[in-house]
Amino acid sequence: MSFFPRPSGPREALCDLLAFMRQRSREQLIGACLAILVTAVIVIEFAVDSNSVSKPDPQVVEVDLYSANRTDADIIADQKKDQAEREAQKKSDQQQYNQLAKQLGID
Numbered sequence: 525m526s527f528f529p530r531p532s533g534p535r536e537a538l539c540d541l542l543a544f545m546r547q548r549s550r551e552q553l554i555g556a557c558l559a560i561l562v563t564a565v566i567v568i569e570f571a572v573d574s575n576s577v578s579k580p581d582p583q584v585v586e587v588d589l590y591s592a593n594r595t596d597a598d599i600i601a602d603q604k605k606d607q608a609e610r611e612a613q614k615k616s617d618q619q620q621y622n623q624l625a626k627q628l629g630i631d
Contacts (some may be wrong), residue, residue: 545553
């Protein structure tokens with residue numbers, strides 16, 4: 525395997541790890557096993573969760589296409605119309621919030 529240094533391989537690395545672990549106390553072995561177990565559980569949870577999430581539905585975005593030869597007056601008129609619609613929606617939302625506040629007794 526190319527990612528290990530030249531004189532060692534996976535088998536030698538595992539034997540070296542086992543030799544190192546044999547010199548540890550019982551508490552250190554239990555702690556190492558628990559650390560490995562917790563890490564494995566977290567990795568497995570991420571793997572399972574990433575497969576269980578469904579992909580969102582495609583979202584339709586509507587775009588207004590304007591002709592390339594619009595005059596500045598046409599653009600300004602459209603902007604004024606859009607601004608009036610936004611203000612009307614904002615006023616309607618504010619009235620709904622005021623009604624809700626009256627129903628809930630919020631002053």
